[in-house]
Amino acid sequence: MDLTLKIWRQKNATDRGGILTYKVTGVSPDSSFFEMLDMLNQQLIEGNQEPVAFDHDCREGICGTCSLFINGRPHGPKRGITTCQLHMRSFSNGDTIYIEPWRARAFPVIKDLIVDRGAFDKIIQAGGYVSVNTGGIPDANAIPVPKFNAERSMDAAACIGCGACVASCANASAMLFVSAKIAQFDYLPQGKVETTRRVQAMVQAMDALGFGNCSNMYACEAECPKEISIANIALMNRNFLKAKVCAEKEG
Template identity: 70%
Template sequence: MDFTLKIWRQKNSGEKGKFVNYKVGNVSSDSSFLEMLDVLNEELILKNEEPVAFDHDCREGICGCCSLYINGRPHGPDELITVCQLHMRKFKDGDSIVIEPWRARPFPVIKDLIVDRTAFDKILMEGGFVSVNTGNAPDAHAVPVPKQNADLAFDAAACIGCGACVAACKNASAMLFVSAKVSQFALLPQGRVEAKERVRAMVAKMDELGFGSCSNTGACEAECPKGISLTNIARINREFIKAGSA
């Protein structure tokens, strides 16, 4: 398969970027999207051009590194996957593909398609944990947890922190990400103890970092590679009201 790629190139955070067009040929339809970019990069290196920088690591859809905005969609034209799981068979031979980095004020571009997502870690630092030291724990069966809650907590905890929700949201809101973490802990007895402080601190940090607010459009849920549900956003709102009225 042959493709025309229109890729955002930017030397570093200080310099202006621009789109550059590339042609890439002889791509197997069984290749992943990132393997297609590998092929392009190999060609660029041999032509004495600088390869395209993009984040990637596990290449099995779980580390949350890869973060490309492909033809107007975070992680490209397939459901419930990350870019590294996107395969070229999802495109047509001869397609032209526009590849951009995540765009959000709290996610500045570092180079080409790589953005700085440490904002997410800063939010988690404010309360994305249970305050338990190593060795403090009672027996794991000391507190039974209703299966339904455990399952919902897992569904929320499945978030890989890739930032597709922010990239997809017209407001660059981080509500789906933050709500997933808040929900995970709100649903478990171990997390309830600090629920109020947690939601207050994490929301305050999220606002301070310059993410937009939630308009309940649902774009985040539609583009989330792990299918994190909007019900988590309802839950964080609820938790926030509870915390605010206390």
């Protein structure tokens, strides 16, 4: 396969950056998207040019590090996968492929295609945890958890925090991510007790970091590599309302 790549190049956080065009030839349809980029970088290095910087780590879809906005969609054209799980057979010979970084005020570009997703860490630090030390693995049925709740919690916990929801959202809203991180605890008795405090702290952190507001367009759900449901956002909303309206003031 011969391809034309239009890639966002930006030297550092303060550089203005722009789209540069590259050609790669002889790409195997069986190779992964990253292997194709590795080929390009090899070409660039051999030509004494700066290789394209992009985030990647596990390359098997579980770490949430990769983050490419390919042809107008986060993680490329296929549903339910990360960029590292994307293969060149999803493209055709002669295609022009646009590759851009995630765009959001809360995700500033560090270099080329790498953005700083530290904002997500700050949201987690605000309340995305269970604050008591739970010790070792508990007895299997010491705390009964209905299967349905366990499943729902696991579905939410599948979120790998890649930021595709923010990237795809027209408003750069982080509500799918935040709601998943709230829901994974809310469905379990160990996490439920802190929902009131957690939901307020995490929403406050999310707002302060400059993410947009959800307009219920559901692009996040469609683009999420882990197919996190927008029902989690409704769960977050009702827990937030309950916390603001019903909960007693602490301290």
